[in-house]
Amino acid sequence: MIDVLHSYLLTWFPDLVVTVALILLKIVIVIVPLMGCVAYLTLAERKIIGYMQVRIGPNRVGPKGLGQPIADALKLLMKEVIIPAGASKFLFLLAPVIALAPALAAWAVIPFGSEMAIAKINAGLLYILALSSLGVYGIIIAGWASNSKYAFLGAMRSAAQIVSYEIAMGFALVGVLIAAGSLNLGAIVEAQRGNALTWFWLPLAPLFFIYFIAGVAETNRAPFDVAEGESEIVAGFHVEYGGVAFALFFLGEYANMIMIAGLTSVMFLGGWMSPLPASWIPHVPVVGLLLGDGIHWFIFKIFLFLFLFLWFRATFPRYRYDQIMRLGWKVFLPITIVWLVLVAALVVYHVPPWFAKA
Amino acid sequence: MFQQIIFYWFALAAIFAGAMVITVRNPVHAALFLVLAFFSSAGLWLMLEAEFLAIALVLVYVGAVMVLFLFVVMMLDINIAVLREGFARYLPIAAVVALMMFGAIGYVVGPRYFGLDAAPSPAPAAASYSNTEAIGKVLYTDYVLPFEAAAVILLVAIVAAIALTHRGTRQSKAPRPERQVQVRRADRVRLIKMDAERGG
Numbered sequence: 017m018i019d020v021l022h023s024y025l026l027t028w029f030p031d032l033v034v035t036v037a038l039i040l041l042k043i044v045i046v047i048v049p050l051m052g053c054v055a056y057l058t059l060a061e062r063k064i065i066g067y068m069q070v071r072i073g074p075n076r077v078g079p080k081g082l083g084q085p086i087a088d089a090l091k092l093l094m095k096e097v098i099i100p101a102g103a104s105k106f107l108f109l110l111a112p113v114i115a116l117a118p119a120l121a122a123w124a125v126i127p128f129g130s131e132m133a134i135a136k137i138n139a140g141l142l143y144i145l146a147l148s149s150l151g152v153y154g155i156i157i158a159g160w161a162s163n164s165k166y167a168f169l170g171a172m173r174s175a176a177q178i179v180s181y182e183i184a185m186g187f188a189l190v191g192v193l194i195a196a197g198s199l200n201l202g203a204i205v206e207a208q209r210g211n212a213l214t215w216f217w218l219p220l221a222p223l224f225f226i227y228f229i230a231g232v233a234e235t236n237r238a239p240f241d242v243a244e245g246e247s248e249i250v251a252g253f254h255v256e257y258g259g260v261a262f263a264l265f266f267l268g269e270y271a272n273m274i275m276i277a278g279l280t281s282v283m284f285l286g287g288w289m290s291p292l293p294a295s296w297i298p299h300v301p302v303v304g305l306l307l308g309d310g311i312h313w314f315i316f317k318i319f320l321f322l323f324l325f326l327w328f329r330a331t332f333p334r335y336r337y338d339q340i341m342r343l344g345w346k347v348f349l350p351i352t353i354v355w356l357v358l359v360a361a362l363v364v365y366h367v368p369p370w371f372a373k374a
Numbered sequence: 375m376f377q378q379i380i381f382y383w384f385a386l387a388a389i390f391a392g393a394m395v396i397t398v399r400n401p402v403h404a405a406l407f408l409v410l411a412f413f414s415s416a417g418l419w420l421m422l423e424a425e426f427l428a429i430a431l432v433l434v435y436v437g438a439v440m441v442l443f444l445f446v447v448m449m450l451d452i453n454i455a456v457l458r459e460g461f462a463r464y465l466p467i468a469a470v471v472a473l474m475m476f477g478a479i480g481y482v483v484g485p486r487y488f489g490l491d492a493a494p495s496p497a498p499a500a501a502s503y504s505n506t507e508a509i510g511k512v513l514y515t516d517y518v519l520p521f522e523a524a525a526v527i528l529l530v531a532i533v534a535a536i537a538l539t540h541r542g543t544r545q546s547k548a549p550r551p552e553r554q555v556q557v558r559r560a561d562r563v564r565l566i567k568m569d570a571e572r573g574g
Contacts, residue, residue: 138505142426145433152437199506339551
């Protein structure tokens, strides 16, 4: 479809303009639904946690409370952004932007379908790793620039936590890289082709769990939300933020959640692949399309993980700081290293069904 | 043309950030400018089609090293006034030393090593060429010994750092998570059945 549009536009405009315009169009096609998802994820969170705690949740704005995210956004847009006295003004305003940008930029390499990705780059996995390590800057800069003790404590906690969990996360991804033999995310999905049992979650089960838990820690979500810790340090790194600046942090956190959910599905649950083997899928128009590979499976898997994020928040009490450090360094890191050796052996000896000789 | 614009953009950003790192007063700002400098260099490497090195630079230096750097710098209480004491007094001799250093660097890596004649831009590789794979192959075959030696040296550095700061086994009464997680209900709760007492 994009190719048709490309050749159509070329008859009117020069090559450079068309290329840039189409790249921008692709970005808009990804970002706009993503932002909608972020908005309604906040509502879903309040509703789901509400039902888990035998409450109703927001139900006043619009039918069934569906207007709530829009009302929230409007409220935040109209509030004043207060810059605290003694704050570093430029960095104070830059921090929310830095918090949101990597969460959006990472979507550039995510494959939505066999040929659907904004950029099919060879070093996709590395790019994801590099970008997810940048999100912490928004938090650190916010905490420091606020010139507030609570904010600063939150930033310090968050920096230590993210740096610790990034190592386990990186090792988990190295396992995926060894198993798939490629850094290209499309190729990683392609390497899992088959059915639900040939996806990487089975041979890489410990890495799968560690990656997702480390992802929860990286996004500063409960039970790893010591950076916010509202009962100890009020609201942590964004305690001085209000209005749009606060909204950006909020957007960043939820966009990061969706990204981690998407990455976990790409790396371990076969991305856009259908869980059924190709031979089981009947050649019936609608049913075949629904059961076959496609973007709907990817979206379904993302929602599955997002539900887990919300479920965790309703279920687990917050970790204490020393427990977080222990879990990251003494539990996750050794397990990932041992499993890396094991995965390497599985790949070298071509253990079927996952690593059989092609 | 388009590539040249991007190149000069990154190059100017790198030079600007590098200059700001050493001139800006606030150490946190200096560290953040260093991050910008790393980023611009990563952009330049990306233009040389060295995507693995470029992303590894961002991943390792920006993502890990500079975060810890900022972590430390933010907690330091650096008094700039004390550091600047005697700036004017030492300026002449410092200027002479700086000029000599600059001359020496210019002599060793002078302009004759640069320019498109000395270092022509690399031929574009085929689309299937993977930079990561090529570096990995070289690193684990031709240069495996230096690579392993570097790893061992880093390990020595880690052991040394831990040895310097280690204060013996912990004597405090802080909770031990590994024992906490093994606690069972029977260890903490004792249910006692009692007959109801009759009021007398």
